[in-house]
Amino acid sequence: MEDIFRSYWWLLFPIGFFIFGAWDRWLLYRRSRDHLELLKTYTAQGKEPPPELLRTVREAALDDDLGEDDDYRYGRRYRRYRRMRHWGRYGAYWQWRSFVVTGAVALGFWLAAEYSDIPGTDAFQFAAIILTCVAGAQLVIAILGSSFRR
Template identity: 60%
Template sequence: MEDIFRSYWWLLFPIGAFVFGAWDRWLAYRRSRDHLDLLKSYAAQGKEPPPELIRGVADDMPGEAPGGYYPGYGNYWMSPRHMRRAYRHYYRWGPYWQWRSVFVTGAIAAGFWWASEWSDWPGTYGPFRMVAIILTIVALGNLIFAVLSSSSHRDR
């Protein structure tokens, strides 16, 4: 039993990330539920809820805010959270990141090719050569995607 913990101690990190992610989702659910319960109580009393409360609920929900306007963000149809997500998505799949992936995977593949030829450790030729072949294929795939993303004529 001790050997399991000694060998797989690194599993604590992904398990911890999963636990904290689940906790974050639980807290977001509770916050949304409390906002909606508060809105229901205002509706049951026949009162108009404060605009801050409505804005707080709208920030938790995807889509448009009431009136389609977000203060401080101009008349934009997406919430601030979704704008950040779209910004990250655009640059993640843009030509810069594709070419960066080509150079990084190519350099690592070249390092493994070099290590497979010049390593003085016995028994490393086969594993290093296998990793070098796989990384070369990945680098070629990234090269194809980089050329395609650079040649596409999207509205930017």
């Protein structure tokens, strides 16, 4: 049993991410369900729901990334809000940043594969090769993103 834990200790991280992601989704579901129940209560009583409640429901609905075809439904103000919210996500800065971070991690794996005295570190070299390919792709994307703005 100890050998299994020593060999597959790294599986704790993906399993933990999966568990926390499922917990986050469940909490989001509960929150949206509670908001809808509260809106149903106000509607059944014939009262107008408070603007804060409507705003939180609207913001939760708009957090989903809508396609370009859905923009026309919400008008110019929503398109401007969406453009300002995502202004840096697809810019050249983020593409260059992705290249630098991925390249630094690849360099770290190359150094670990070259200078580690631990037997069986072929996995470092394999990870370094993969990350170097990913960094090369990020470099191409960053160059193209800087050359062609839109």
